[in-house]
Amino acid sequence: MSHDITHDGVADHHDHDHKPKGFVKRWLMTTNHKDIGTLYLIFAFAMFILGGAMAMIIRLELFQPGLQFVEPDFFNQMTTMHALIMVFGAVMPAFVGLANWMIPMMIGAPDMALPRMNNWSFWILPFAFALLSSTLFMEGGAPAGGWTMYPPLVLQGGHNVAYLVFAVHLMGISSIMGAINVIATIMNMRAPNVGYLNMPLFVWTWLITAFLLIAVMPVLAGAVTMLLTDRYFDTSFFNAAGGGDPVLFQHIFWFFGHPEVYIMILPAFGVVSEIIPTFARKPLFGYVSMVYATAAIAFLSFIVWAHHMFSVGMPLGAELYFMYATMMIAVPTGVKIFNWVATMWKGSMTFETPMLFSLAFVILFTIGGFSGVMMALAPVDLQYHDTYFIVAHFHYVLVTGAVFAIIAGVYYWIPKWSGHMYNERLGKIHFWWSTISVNVLFFPQHFLGLAGMPRRIPDYSTQFAEFNMWSSIGGFAFGLAQVFFIYIVWKTVRGGEKATGQVWEGAKGLEWTVPSPAPHHTFEDFGPVDLDKMAHGKTH
Amino acid sequence: MKKAQMKFMMLISGLLAATMASAEYGLNLRKGVTEYSEAAYGMHTFTLWICIVIGVIVFGAMIVSIFAHRKSKGVKAEQFSHSLKAEVVWTIIPILILVVIAIPATKALIKMENPTTDDGKPMKMDMTIKVTGYQWKWRYDYLDEGFGFLSTLAKESNLARQKGSGIDPSTVENYLLDVDKPLVLPANTNIRFLLTADDVIHAWWVPDFGWKRDAIPGYVNEAWTNIKTPGTYRGQCAELCGKDHGFMPIVVEVLSKEDYATWVAEQKGEQAEEAVLVETEWNKENLMARGEEVYNAQCAVCHQATGAGMPPAFPALAGSELVNGPAADQINLILNGKPGTAMQAFGNLLSETDIAAAITYTRNSFGNTAGDIVQPAEVKSMKQ
Numbered sequence: 001m002s003h004d005i006t007h008d009g010v011a012d013h014h015d016h017d018h019k020p021k022g023f024v025k026r027w028l029m030t031t032n033h034k035d036i037g038t039l040y041l042i043f044a045f046a047m048f049i050l051g052g053a054m055a056m057i058i059r060l061e062l063f064q065p066g067l068q069f070v071e072p073d074f075f076n077q078m079t080t081m082h083a084l085i086m087v088f089g090a091v092m093p094a095f096v097g098l099a100n101w102m103i104p105m106m107i108g109a110p111d112m113a114l115p116r117m118n119n120w121s122f123w124i125l126p127f128a129f130a131l132l133s134s135t136l137f138m139e140g141g142a143p144a145g146g147w148t149m150y151p152p153l154v155l156q157g158g159h160n161v162a163y164l165v166f167a168v169h170l171m172g173i174s175s176i177m178g179a180i181n182v183i184a185t186i187m188n189m190r191a192p193n194v195g196y197l198n199m200p201l202f203v204w205t206w207l208i209t210a211f212l213l214i215a216v217m218p219v220l221a222g223a224v225t226m227l228l229t230d231r232y233f234d235t236s237f238f239n240a241a242g243g244g245d246p247v248l249f250q251h252i253f254w255f256f257g258h259p260e261v262y263i264m265i266l267p268a269f270g271v272v273s274e275i276i277p278t279f280a281r282k283p284l285f286g287y288v289s290m291v292y293a294t295a296a297i298a299f300l301s302f303i304v305w306a307h308h309m310f311s312v313g314m315p316l317g318a319e320l321y322f323m324y325a326t327m328m329i330a331v332p333t334g335v336k337i338f339n340w341v342a343t344m345w346k347g348s349m350t351f352e353t354p355m356l357f358s359l360a361f362v363i364l365f366t367i368g369g370f371s372g373v374m375m376a377l378a379p380v381d382l383q384y385h386d387t388y389f390i391v392a393h394f395h396y397v398l399v400t401g402a403v404f405a406i407i408a409g410v411y412y413w414i415p416k417w418s419g420h421m422y423n424e425r426l427g428k429i430h431f432w433w434s435t436i437s438v439n440v441l442f443f444p445q446h447f448l449g450l451a452g453m454p455r456r457i458p459d460y461s462t463q464f465a466e467f468n469m470w471s472s473i474g475g476f477a478f479g480l481a482q483v484f485f486i487y488i489v490w491k492t493v494r495g496g497e498k499a500t501g502q503v504w505e506g507a508k509g510l511e512w513t514v515p516s517p518a519p520h521h522t523f524e525d526f527g528p529v530d531l532d533k534m535a536h537g538k539t540h
Numbered sequence: 541m542k543k544a545q546m547k548f549m550m551l552i553s554g555l556l557a558a559t560m561a562s563a564e565y566g567l568n569l570r571k572g573v574t575e576y577s578e579a580a581y582g583m584h585t586f587t588l589w590i591c592i593v594i595g596v597i598v599f600g601a602m603i604v605s606i607f608a609h610r611k612s613k614g615v616k617a618e619q620f621s622h623s624l625k626a627e628v629v630w631t632i633i634p635i636l637i638l639v640v641i642a643i644p645a646t647k648a649l650i651k652m653e654n655p656t657t658d659d660g661k662p663m664k665m666d667m668t669i670k671v672t673g674y675q676w677k678w679r680y681d682y683l684d685e686g687f688g689f690l691s692t693l694a695k696e697s698n699l700a701r702q703k704g705s706g707i708d709p710s711t712v713e714n715y716l717l718d719v720d721k722p723l724v725l726p727a728n729t730n731i732r733f734l735l736t737a738d739d740v741i742h743a744w745w746v747p748d749f750g751w752k753r754d755a756i757p758g759y760v761n762e763a764w765t766n767i768k769t770p771g772t773y774r775g776q777c778a779e780l781c782g783k784d785h786g787f788m789p790i791v792v793e794v795l796s797k798e799d800y801a802t803w804v805a806e807q808k809g810e811q812a813e814e815a816v817l818v819e820t821e822w823n824k825e826n827l828m829a830r831g832e833e834v835y836n837a838q839c840a841v842c843h844q845a846t847g848a849g850m851p852p853a854f855p856a857l858a859g860s861e862l863v864n865g866p867a868a869d870q871i872n873l874i875l876n877g878k879p880g881t882a883m884q885a886f887g888n889l890l891s892e893t894d895i896a897a898a899i900t901y902t903r904n905s906f907g908n909t910a911g912d913i914v915q916p917a918e919v920k921s922m923k924q
Contacts, residue, residue: 066701066705066709067702069703072783072784072787144783146780150741150779152740152757152880156882240759244758245758247759280609283621285621286627288622311743311752311754312761313735313759313761316649319653320649327638327642331634334630335631344602344609346605346609346617346618349609351606351610363602366595373591373638377587378645379579380569380584380587380645382580383569383577383584383750386752447567451567454777454786456780457786459701460716460786461715461717462715
């Protein structure tokens, strides 16, 4: 163990660990994976607040029947922008931020493989979202055709179409570069004795996610480029009057869109698979089957896209195929959930904030999975489709799924990032406040959908009034809880109890072998690491 | 600590209870009035219960673990980390459950897409309705009878839904779910629907019939139903179609076969009367009165009751060059629409009389000074 990973030597001089001086050099020109990770996380948080503010406008208008605050067209702009910002601006960059911070430290690499590209892939994003958000101030307003951008409707949007298309292009370039970087890092930069099946599950899920990104972001770019030429250069890809096909867009979009769903949830699986073993003080159950299940989900995600389109009028054979293929996804997803429960079983559990958010993730994501299985059934989906039942479903998997996992990850790793423990009492308040309010927000939406309320409407029949009011109250409370979260994070970064290198009693993984806060440079010697310290991989 | 977890458990069990109670309190999927909607309801209920049972088992194991296997009780963690047997079991059992669910789902889907009679022959359809989606109204054509009409949001709802209208929606009967002229159908009849759209994608959905189907420009989609019970059934457009997506409801009035035959005869009579009106010479006063009605029902949604429009998407008519220019240009635009925008080709949507009246109204209102009137006969001649 001459090249032990504990790096005590680093701790001795981490006060002068070569951080560049000055804002421009430190942040604009940074090639450091930790600083870029921080930038991604701050950006994602800012977008989360912006997208959340739009959600508040939506819930405010839906608080009671009748139009009180906004015109229908502005309402549609809000639903469209809320989704685009949350998907591309909040959830995806947040996971890239976690990947930047954690992947090199988890596999014993000094940095990401392509540090300058890393800088570029981050700094594209503020421009992409400035471009997208600027449409709010254009004549005619922001895109209002839904984040799915279905033609012909989206093409009625005036010149915001061009802004939308170029913003999506930029996001896609950023995502692809980020994904290439993740793959290159994991394949080439692992410490010499770290095999693929020693890697923590977070690294595994990100490796698979990165392949999904590279496969589908160009497809989205192609689809929106065709929108652009249909709008400005008189092509007729999707224009029936010119011999085109509006349904073609939906096929292309969902060929991207369904893997996209897993791009947002697989890294969440990874985060939770790190946290549960730590606080159960027990190795992750079924590590290898977790890896296989992740790969199986990723594969299936490519062959189920048209389950978003059961009502467009496909042939019977296609509908049956997409129904069966979609139902299959329940199997590997179930395996994951069973493995998490088996990890907790006969462990020695404690319930710090990251664990609480992870437990809520398992339960609430599963509820989202249940409604997912129900919607897979094509004959019943002809009822559920485009109702609030769907809205409830995807917010359960994305908010109490992806977002809860991100929050859990922030609480779990923030002592390592900042060197300070967060305030446990405030963390627990944040957890209960969020968990209760998010269920008041989204659970009634199941009932609204079943009772017949379509999604994306600014006003509704009076029979839906009561549940909408509950949902809005839950929404305001949940929004406020996240403002409270900013306060907790801010307080932790500024000060608080000093964190040890190990931070959590039951934590395993190379990231816990370096001091807290993690020095600017870690694992610089490219040497072998102590496999016994690896997170819950196969061999220990 | 412990209290917090109790609360969490109570919350989760409360959610489950709420799901189960939903069947009794009308929060559940509607059973509907067709064989198909009943099959969908049955499958929904069956799958929901399977999910609840799985949920109870999985969450139950978690909750037992959370309470029994905690450090504060002095439990020492065991270190087992895999079991091939367990992995195989919890892969196989879900597959079997899915097969059990897939069988009735397959049957129901075949029933919807390839309807057959009990002896396996393709089911004979008794009549055909063509449904066309427009921004933001529906048109229904009775293909076997040779007439059709537009169906738009009822006036009371339309007034109340305007921002700042000051009208309490709860005072409006069937707020947002009422139309000026409902689709009328006979009960116990195999009805084929052909669905298409003129501008953007819409979706026609009446929950009580058990399905929705997209109405797509350039496509003619097919669906069918057979409604068991006469009554009034309400639905909405289910595919985002622009600013007034939330305001294009569907109302279907289902009559007994006899009442339906009477209704069809009445419709044909009205159609004949309308044909006479087209040939009649109208005076300005009558045209303006009828024009105001048509304008407010069909045009005001975009161009506004004041003619101010909502530029740039919906141009103003007040002071418009086109409206103040030669009448023929305006008639041409109204008849043929403007592709790529929400301005539809109204030539096949409204009668010649309605078009002539609306044009006359716009040319003599909102401060416009064209001053002339347009006769239905002029519109008719330009249409041919």
